[in-house]
Amino acid sequence: MKRIRRWKERAAVLLAVCGALLITTGCGSQPAYENSVVIPKPSNDDEHVIEDPVDQRFVLYDEKKKAAVTWTNVPNEFVYNFSTPSDVYTIGNSLTNHFSIVRLANGTVKTLYVLPDQAHEAVFPLATNGRMTFFLLVHYRDDGTEVWRHIVRWDDDSKALLPFEYVDGAIEQGALVGRDLYYTVIRPDRSVWLYRVDGTRLNARPVLVSTRWAEGPLLACQGDLLTVRGHRLVYGSRLFPEGEVNLVTPNGILVQFDEDENALTTRADVYELRDGRRIGGAIDVEGVQWIQNGIRLDCKGHIETVFWSESGKSGAIHR
Amino acid sequence: MVKLKRMTGLCFVAGLGLVAGCPIVAADDNSALEPQGTYVPHTNTSQTLTLPGAEGTLTANVWRSSYVAQTGNALTWDWQVSAVYAGPRSVEWIRTQWYSQADLRNGASISMGVSGDSASASYSSSWQTVRTPSKYWTNNNGAKESDYRGNLVIGPAVDYRQGSIVTVNTASVKLAGDPKTYTISAGV
Incomplete structure (x- = not known):
């Protein structure tokens, strides 16, 4: 009986997600309205848009x-990023939703996808390797309480979000x-439970990996998950302090953003996970942009x- | 500069105008702030955001002394800001972020007493609105409050337009299990 009810719930959720997606993708065009988030636009060649990962906003940097000359500053409108290098972000309003998926490339922001149900859905980056991209899709009631969460995979050909059939629960990180x-x-x-699912198959059944996973960021590096122990990130025999924002590149670079306790502004620290060496960083960081095999810290x-x-x-270059 | 920073516990008794009964955890020098229990004439405000889904409330508090102390050419105010979450959820992090602005001229400067937050007017006799760089303090130790206080100094006094001082505080919070971030601002 319980299994039947669970199956019915899954089917209902799946139908709701697919139905919502068909409204937009099936019609072959996105709604004409703009993002609710006002994204700064460069007015000359010296200005470009970058991401401020601590204040969770796009910044126009000269x-x-x-x-920084301006930034997205509408209350409760935030930018959300992946924990790996990516030019894809989601943006939305914490009170009214109106979420979109955007790409920040060459200093400007372009909208990739607007959620069909602007009032009741929100989308957050979950995981990407550049070839496969996954988001967390959340559906809310009118009063703001959650109805369900789903993991969806971005399909670049059809410009659609495709849900996993058997993945549900209070999903948090990926x-x-x-x-x-x-x-x-x-x-x-x-408690935090860790699951694994084949990312290539939407009908794959998840496997429960751990029922005692630690709270903290979920990060992967070269085939392994980093673990969290006492607010420290553990990779092999190396320990790193857990930053406010933690990002890991495919070749094993840890980039962290935190508050500098003297300047009371954002500082960045860049480490090699393999040997624990700090290879660079800065304070007074206004925003960042990924470059080929590197990161530019605009301060x-x-x-x-x-x-x-x-x-x-x-190495590091200062100018 | 007088800087006093605490992880938790700075109470805003806004309606009564008292800084009273609040444990002082750490003061790093002879604070010029009023002793506890002393009435401090001030201007203050609070703005509260009710979070969706009955998750609680987030309040931004900002407080600045009404009386400005003039020592030589410098004007000094005390200020305090805080972000307070009230609700059943665990807090991943909570942040208070502030700046002040005033109308200045002839190269006059404004500072809220934090490293690198000084800002100056240009050397012109016309009034300009000068804003300090934004600074923030974040608690990510599970505390439901983040606060900061200090002294705001403007000088020379003759190049400050009386009554133009504004202090703004933005409170932000990330709750455990909720992917969204929330924010609310208040200014005096």
């Missing part, structure tokens, strides 16, 4: 003045290891570029 998508689910007793009064390579060579 390379000549070396300062990380890709090869073709396996690992994700955490918060249980009613606040107040200066620009720092930290770069690395597959061979492990790394």
Whole structure:
């Protein structure tokens, strides 16, 4: 009986998701309205849009003045990022939803997808390796309480979000290891369960990996998940402090953003996970942009570029 | 500069105008702030956001002393800001973020007493609105409150347009298990 009810619930949710998606994708065009989030637009060649991962906003940075000149500043409108390098973000309003998936490329933001149910749905980055991209799709009632969460895979050909058939629960974070998508689910007793599902098959059944996964960021590096122990990230024998924002590149670089306790502004620290070496960083960070094998930290009064390579060579440029 | 920073516990007794009965956890020098229990004439405000889904409320508080102390050419105010979450959820992080602005001229400067937050008017006799860089303090230790206080200094006094000082606080919170971030601002 319980199984039948569960099956019915899954079928209802699946129908709701698919139905909602068909409204847009089936018609072959996106709704004409713009994002609710007002994204700054460059007015000259010195200005470009970057992401501020701590304030969760897009910033218009002037390379000549070396300062942020404006940013998305509508209350409760935020930008959400993946924990791996990506030019894809989601943006939306925490009170009214109106979520979209956008791409930040060459200093400007372009909308990739607008959620069909603007009032009741929100979408958040879950995991990506550049080839496969997964999001967390959340559906709300009118009063803002949650109805369900689903993991959806972005299909670039059809420009659609495709739901996994058997994945549900209070899904929180995700990380890709090869073709396996690992994700955490918060249980009613606040314990964290870790699951694994084949990311290539929407009808794959998840496998329960752990019922005692630690709270904290879910990050993967070169085939392994990092673990969290006492607010520290553990990779092999290396320990790193858990940052406010933690990102890991495919070749094993950990980028962290935190508050600088002296300047009371954002600082960035870049480490090699393999040997624990700090290879660069900056304070007064206004925003960042990923570059080929590196990251550019646009700061107040200066620009720092930290770069690395597959061979492990790394360095930093200051200007 | 007088800087006093606490992880938790700075109470805003907004309606009564008292800084009273609140444990001071750490003061790093001889604070010029009023002793506990002393009435401090001030201007303050609070703005509260009710979070969707009955998750609780987020309040931004901002407080600035009414009386400005003039020492030589410098004007000094005390200020306090806080972000307070009230509700059943665990807090992943909570942040208070602030700045002040005032109408200045002839190269006059404004600072809220935090490293690198000084801002100056240009050397012109016309009034300009000058804003300090935004600074923030985040608690990510499970606390449901984040607060900060300090002294705001403007000088020289003759190049400050009386009554133009504004202090703004933005409170933000990320709750455990909720993928969204919430924010609310208040200014005096």
